[in-house]
Amino acid sequence: MNILKDVLSELFSMFVADARLTMAILLIVVITAFMIRSTNLSPLIGGLFLLLGCIAVLFFSVSREATRRLHDSRH
């Protein structure tokens, strides 16, 4: 049972290493899907939003983690 628990927790952490990062990426995908399926915008604009949104999420996530660790190391 321990092995199964370890495997499941490893699988979970593969995709949810950081809860905020996961939520942000899912939100970007949902907004992209809405833009493509429910508006008259070209699907390519939705695609570009997806790409740029993921880049922005990466920057915010890296910056936030660095700030948090810097703050922790000072206290």
Next chain:
Amino acid sequence: MLEWSSAGPAVGAAFLASIVEVVEAFTIVLVVATLRGWKPAVLGTGAAVFVLAAIVVILGPLLDQVPMHLLQVVIGVLLLLFGIGWLRKASLRAGGVIPLHDEDAVFARETIELRTQVKRHRSSQDWIAGIAAFKAVLLEGLEVIFIVIAVGSGREVLWAASLGALAACVLVLVVGAIAHRPLARVPENTLKFGIGVMLSAFGVFWTGEGLGVDWPGHDLALFVFAAVFLVAGLMAARMVRQPIKKAAS
């Protein structure tokens, strides 16, 4: 006929990602072999390979039942979560925020941990060691299977991606057998950066395509996305390196 613009990135991503995963599994198997001999290491590894093969045989055919667009979206989103997670960690490592992955340090840490566990369970030492090898190979193997499916199934180049992963396994095992020590010289941190870039690029590509985006240049768009993620990852690492330098001085 295999299109190399489709299969090339899939084979490359599967090969590089598998090298990283197999090197990590190899380190643990080597710890087991060093402490308790090759018997529990080989038995644990063999059992894990058997379970992984069973998973592929049972779940593999189910992939054909899933509509292609749904498969692309599901795999694309999972790739985004997995790939951007890796790229984030790689950028933090490159920026000096978190320590670099060191296979020698992992070997030393795992040796101490396994030695402690073995001492605690004197009656079943080989069993404990075999389980450690089994778990390591199973966990890293599951990641390899996911990556192969993720980069290969969207364009039906699963076999090519599998061959890329298999080549990585053979390469690591041959080099590992010759070196007989943790493969610390494998540039794991650089590889992980590259894999994060490639998986993120695949993630955007499949998610977009599954949602109905017709990417200009089709498969060649993957290379553009990879270049964009590479620049973004390097810039993110540079961005966090500056405050750390200031704080240190």
